[in-house]
């Protein structure tokens with residue numbers, strides 16, 4: 013592992029958090045990192061819903077099946093796409109733009125000493141509908157993914173998942 017890439021290898025899914033809030037300035041930094049992600053045709057079709065109220069976090073933990081860590085997380089961000097702002101209005105671009113933003117936020121959180129975990133939403137219709145209701149999203153807005161955030165109570169080991177057999181030079185064979 014190249015130590016200059018530590019911020020990539022130390023990013024792990026963290027699902028246990030300390031009982032400590034995240035300063036607003038740090039949440040701003042994470043949002044700025046998310047908005048710096050690549051965007052098809054620089055359309056920037058994303059919206060970011062920041063949730064810090066306990067009732068809201070608990071509600072999302074019931075809407076998403078694998079998000080129980082939100083019961084102890086001080087914050088979450090739901091990355092959403094607006095098809096009216098995406099080239100061709102196509103959902104696939106939204107999902108790719110949204111995923112790039114999510115990864116930027118996860119890496120930024122790691123660099124700031126925060127723990128984070130990607131919460132799967134798209135394309136599961138029940139999760140999309142649940143978040144649309146809970147977050148009062150306009151019907152056209154597509155929630156792409158959630159991110160649980162908090163100060164890590166456990167710090168998983170840095171690791172590489174490099175697999176030489178998955179690398180193909182020039183062509184498949």
Ligand SMILES: Cc1cc2nc3c(=O)[nH]c(=O)nc-3n(C[C@H](O)[C@H](O)[C@H](O)COP(=O)(O)O)c2cc1C
Nearest residue numbers: 023024025026027077078079129130131132133168
């Ligand atoms: C599309 C996607 C959806 C995911 N959804 C969830 C989820 O709903 N809940 C969760 O706890 N982890 C979720 N994860 C995190 C993965 O479980 C995790 O990244 C994987 O186990 C590798 O571990 P690491 O993140 O520590 O490297 C998701 C990751 C991705 C990329």
